[in-house]
Amino acid sequence: MHRPTDSDRGAGDSPRDNGVRLERMGDVGLILVDHPPVNALSQAVRKALIAALAGVVADTSLHAAVIACEGRTFIAGADIREFDRTPAGGQAEVTTQDLVRALDACPKPVVAAIHGTALGGGFEVALACHSRIIAPDGFVGLPEVRIGIVPGAGGTQRLPRLVGPLIALEMITSGRHVPADEAMSLGLVDEVATDLRRAAADRARYLAAAGHLPRVADRAVPAYDQPAFEAAVAAVRRRARGAIAPVRAAEAIEAALRLPLAEGMAFEATINHALRPGPQSRALRHLFHAERMAARMPAGASPWPLRRVGVVGGGTMGSGIAVALADAGLEVTLVEQDAQAEAAAKARVRAVHDRQLRSGRLAPQAHAERVGRIVYRHDLKALHDADLVIEAVIEDVAVKQAVFRALSGIVRRDAVLASNTSYLDIDLLADEVDAPERVIGTHFFSPAHVMRLLELVRTRRVLPEALATGLALARRLRKVAVVAGVCDGFIGNRIFYRWRMQCEYALEDGALPAEVDAALEAYGFAMGPFAVLDMAGLDVDWMMRKRRAPTRDPRERYSPVYDWICERGRFGQKTGVGFYIHQDGKRLPSPEVEALILRAAAERGITRRAVPAEEIQQRVHATMVNEGARILTDGIAARPSDIDVVLVHGYGYPAWRGGPMHEADEIGLDVVLQRVETMHAENGFGWEPAPLLREMAAAGRRFRELNG
């Protein structure tokens, strides 16, 4: 281990030691972390930081220190690759706790100079410094719950002491990144500065001169509203829906309110060590990697520049898409079919923006900018200079083809043309245009400005650059992108259609909509499928069902309940009735729907029985995996982990389970295959096990072997 000495720090000499070097700014030691790409707090960096700190303490000509980072960010967290190694405790292991303790014991003031993101262990280091200064575009946060753990180096103990337990609870259990201005107003940092290092050195010097060593560790928890805190903890428990980390993080924060710091840190560390190797952390780390893998650019392809974007159709989806685009700073032209529809679309978009303003999520200035970025027209010619056009008209192939034909004569030949279709064959739309190789699918999820998933559909002739432009768009919108091939429903809706069938079968077999929804909510879904369908509107999928009816194989079990409900004009929340009766924001059971279910069962000669929640959960999961395996064989998804990303971010599959394919690996493919075989025996034609699932189960393999 190299330790900086006085001679190391000669003029122009910058000793580099495991990603950390010590320079000087006059009488202030500048401890610089330089460990690309994100200055992750690896074992080597932790050791080197402690050594650098010791160097500052030993050097009598240095009176204080600044910790800053090179590259694009402050320490953005722990090195996630170290998680799968043996946990802390080995002889040579230096933990972030050791580093934080070294900061606590440091007799000279240390100031953190934060740019980019100070996250997880990075923010814990900053919290142990005597002061924190942040660049105007910086962020801080403790996002550990997002990878299924709690902070491990005092974050849950220091944050309540610094800003009170309510803010600490919200930040730690959501894991959100807090921007600089908010960090300043909450008291998470002491100053926002453009000339970051200089401001940090000035503050360090000031503290040294004043003989101040203000430590968060020495503070008492500020006065807080006890009942409000208890209610917030109860809400965290309620919303967790099976996720352990937020619940345990709340327990650690509660401990901070009654224990001295050292004991609280020991309690926090116990939780952290218990969660690290656990299944939820494994699942969430799998998703973390899966999201990054899914969004990778095609090799050698660069996206085309994007500034002006057109949206055709301003209904439910088009209006949400326009909001998402404008919020990301793009110039949007929304085209409707006539003046009346144009006004209606404008009203829909304005309603969303006005809600953002009223809720305080948007400042008046930002609101005005976003509203001003969208213009409304009812003539496609307005899109002549667009770089990208997203079509979101009704789900009717002839209507969409006409739009694409017209666009082809209006837009530049290198403008990307995209469709938001849920199920239709986008190659048929590409056939209508000049230069079909610039046509892609951009399948947003409802509400488009909220849901994080964007399925990008790769058409048959697509240029890698057009697809890369779609991926760049997703990045710009801060969405999670997954590339899918063309088929009826792409990845998500193709799988959704199948598992919904199992839920419809469960109704005939003996369950009621509320029981199916409750079973899946208990599994961790935010909402059960029938509640979701009622919310989205049953008419949307009814069109798809009618379109498919002529080609449906008569040997396949088909439940008519959905169609019967729609035939009665019950389209869900928008009509007040669907699978449920919707009254005063509540979902009530519908006797009429129950009668339809009983009739369907009777007509098919089914003796209704109690269907246990576990059976519903297993049938749904096994269906997802079986259809997922077919999708892989058909080349619709590039890898199993892409399917996991789609189900989690588009359909509410519990993230802490890692997605259905990851979960299948955890359960064992032989067990999943057995469940599929049982479903096949019960439901017959169309429910055969996928050949890929059979092969992999027989060979004792795991889906994760196909990722990468």
Ligand code: NAI
């Ligand atoms: P919608 O019926 O709410 O909106 C369609 C809009 O397109 C209407 O405002 C209509 O006036 C307009 N329109 C029709 N023909 C037009 C034309 N020739 N030129 C300009 N505007 C025209 O439908 P929604 O739900 O927004 O769906 C749009 C597309 O998005 C469909 O392809 C649908 O399958 C897809 N989608 C829908 C989702 C949902 O949850 N509703 C989710 C994901 C995709």
